[in-house]
Amino acid sequence: MEIDETAFGGLIEESRDTHADALRAARKPLADMVDLGRQDRARGGMDPDQSRAFAVENRRRLGAIARRAGGLLAATGVIAAIADYIGSPAFASSGTDVQVLQTASSIEVLAVSTYKTALGLPYIGGSAANPVIKAFATTTMGQHADHLAAFQSATTSLGGAKQDKPEPAFVPVVGKAVTAITKASGSQGALLVVGLALELENIAAETYVNNMSLLADANAKKVTASIMGVEAQHVAVLLAVQALLKAGASADITLPPPTDKLPAVAGSIGFPNAFYPTSNAAPASQGARS
Amino acid sequence: MSANEPVSHLSEAELLAMTADLDAMHHDLTLPALRDSLAEWTDDIRSQGDSGHDEADAARQFLFDRRRFLTRAAGTAGGIAGVALLAACSSSSSTATASATATSSAAATATGAAASVDGEGQALSGDLQVVAMAAGLENSGIATYMAAIKAATTGKLGPVPLAVVTFAETALAQHQDHQKAWNAVLTAAGKKPVTAVDPVIQPTINAAMAKVTSVTALANLALLVENTAGETYQNGLSVIKSAAGIKTAASIQPVEFQHAAILSFVLGKYPVPNAFTGVSLARPPSDYKV
Numbered sequence: 001m002e003i004d005e006t007a008f009g010g011l012i013e014e015s016r017d018t019h020a021d022a023l024r025a026a027r028k029p030l031a032d033m034v035d036l037g038r039q040d041r042a043r044g045g046m047d048p049d050q051s052r053a054f055a056v057e058n059r060r061r062l063g064a065i066a067r068r069a070g071g072l073l074a075a076t077g078v079i080a081a082i083a084d085y086i087g088s089p090a091f092a093s094s095g096t097d098v099q100v101l102q103t104a105s106s107i108e109v110l111a112v113s114t115y116k117t118a119l120g121l122p123y124i125g126g127s128a129a130n131p132v133i134k135a136f137a138t139t140t141m142g143q144h145a146d147h148l149a150a151f152q153s154a155t156t157s158l159g160g161a162k163q164d165k166p167e168p169a170f171v172p173v174v175g176k177a178v179t180a181i182t183k184a185s186g187s188q189g190a191l192l193v194v195g196l197a198l199e200l201e202n203i204a205a206e207t208y209v210n211n212m213s214l215l216a217d218a219n220a221k222k223v224t225a226s227i228m229g230v231e232a233q234h235v236a237v238l239l240a241v242q243a244l245l246k247a248g249a250s251a252d253i254t255l256p257p258p259t260d261k262l263p264a265v266a267g268s269i270g271f272p273n274a275f276y277p278t279s280n281a282a283p284a285s286q287g288a289r290s
Numbered sequence: 291m292s293a294n295e296p297v298s299h300l301s302e303a304e305l306l307a308m309t310a311d312l313d314a315m316h317h318d319l320t321l322p323a324l325r326d327s328l329a330e331w332t333d334d335i336r337s338q339g340d341s342g343h344d345e346a347d348a349a350r351q352f353l354f355d356r357r358r359f360l361t362r363a364a365g366t367a368g369g370i371a372g373v374a375l376l377a378a379c380s381s382s383s384s385t386a387t388a389s390a391t392a393t394s395s396a397a398a399t400a401t402g403a404a405a406s407v408d409g410e411g412q413a414l415s416g417d418l419q420v421v422a423m424a425a426g427l428e429n430s431g432i433a434t435y436m437a438a439i440k441a442a443t444t445g446k447l448g449p450v451p452l453a454v455v456t457f458a459e460t461a462l463a464q465h466q467d468h469q470k471a472w473n474a475v476l477t478a479a480g481k482k483p484v485t486a487v488d489p490v491i492q493p494t495i496n497a498a499m500a501k502v503t504s505v506t507a508l509a510n511l512a513l514l515v516e517n518t519a520g521e522t523y524q525n526g527l528s529v530i531k532s533a534a535g536i537k538t539a540a541s542i543q544p545v546e547f548q549h550a551a552i553l554s555f556v557l558g559k560y561p562v563p564n565a566f567t568g569v570s571l572a573r574p575p576s577d578y579k580v
Binding site for chain 2: 136139140142143146147150205209212213218221222225226227228229230231232233234235236237240255256257259260262263264265266267268270271273274275276277278
């Protein structure tokens with residue numbers, strides 16, 4: 001099937017228009033958060049007991065993650081570093097919602113930089129790259145930049161410091177993966193890029209799903225809820241793309257795909273769980289700062 | 291090559307193995323966590339006292355403790371709730387094609403529901419009204435996919451790609467899982483499961499379904515249903531009071547948006563059109579008439 005790049009470009013443009021509408025819709029909850037942040041500060045700020053309790057809960061979650069010992073996180077032995085970070089004074093000094101939002105920001109910083117790096121590779125962002133993959137990487141990087149701005153705005157609205165550093169625990173993991181990617185051949189490299197993106201997107205989605213029950217502020221919940229489904233959609237697309245790449249069918253990564261040529265299981269590969277898991281969620285305060 | 295024959299370089303066995311791996315993870319990690327959330331939510335609802343129960347309800351609820359909710363055999367309402375939930379937990383995406391209505395009707399009969407076997411018109415409020423509305427919405431989703439599969443198998447839509455059939459079957463199974471999860475909360479609280487469709491949105495679905503004569507038209511209708519479900523649960527996250535209830539809704543919302551992403555992809559639309567999902571299509575709790 002030939003790719004109609006003009007039509008595809010139009011779709012991206014349409015997506016951007018809709019996206020701009022969504023951004024405008026997100027302004028209201030963010031504005032509400034500003035008011036709530038001011039109210040909190042007027043009442044004397046965050047409850048230190050609440051912050052300490054949150055730290056204890058996150059240490060518990062960290063232990064659970066260590067026990068699971070799977071995926072990139074366990075492979076690089078970063079658990080101890082995270083524990084040290086959570087035990088730091090910076091962690092205990094922030095309100096719970098602020099810590100959660102800072103961690104979310106740190107994940108988005110890492111996602112943006114990872115997609116930017118990927119787009120610098122010829123087989124992802126070059127002229128010979130698959131146009132669907134290239135457009136997806138470009139658009140997704142922009143969406144993560146929007147998520148970052150939303151989380152940062154929410155953080156400062158609640159009186160917290162804006163987090164603009166990448167998630168500390170995952171930085172060495174991503175760095176190692178990128179090193180491997182740059183040494184790989186085109187086809188193998190594309191698969192490694194998709195695998196890395198998939199892992200990051202899934203961590204983001206699972207972290208935000210998990211954060212929903214930790215956040216106290218109503219508008220922080222609204223912002224997070226409006227983002228987690230988008231990360232899950234990135235996961236769905238990447239799972240489908242990964243399956244096609246693994247099967248050596250990169251030519252079938254088109255929009256729309258040649259559905260009549262695909263095997264039956266391709267119809268369900270993008271959404272393997274009826275209930276979104278949280279087992280790979282980052283500890284909610286892992287990316288917090290003072 | 292025939293229209294439905296998979297391309298030769300795609301390995302069905304490999305894709306099946308990947309699906310099996312994901313399914314195993316789902317059962318190892320996701321479902322036990324969901325069971326805990328639902329049991330915790332049941333406790334929360336009881337302690338909130340927001341279910342509008344009378345003395346008879348209170349007496350019935352007294353019979354349900356957390357342990358019974360999870361383990362008791364069929365024959366009591368608590369057992370049915372556990373069975374329904376365990377059925378939800380054990381039904382894989384590839385096998386659950388039985389009628390959800392039949393399962394839930396059996397549960398309704400076993401709980402002694404005489405006045406309203408479809409669970410409509412109960413005096414519910416707060417989280418339980420949200421749950422009942424959600425169950426009704428899932429029933430509408432189930433009805434949509436069942437009608438779609440029927441239309442496909444009777445030739446009304448012309449040739450239907452195998453991947454599209456798998457999509458519909460898997461999405462149907464996941465909506466059945468969601469419906470069972472919502473209804474498990476209702477029955478554990480001493481209420482009747484809701485097996486009726488959403489009375490507000492269903493006429494729109496029926497009218498659209500009557501005009502469907504192609505896979506494309508059907509996919510567009512399914513996309514509307516999925517986006518409505520995702521946005522409804524996103525909105526519900528701002529309405530539900532219980533943290534465990536928020537966990538449950540948060541675990542379902544991303545899955546509906548994943549369905550929507552794959553449907554968009556199949557339709558040739560950009561699969562992740564917005565950086566933020568909205569709530570403009572959300573159904574309110576009042577869709578469930580008390």
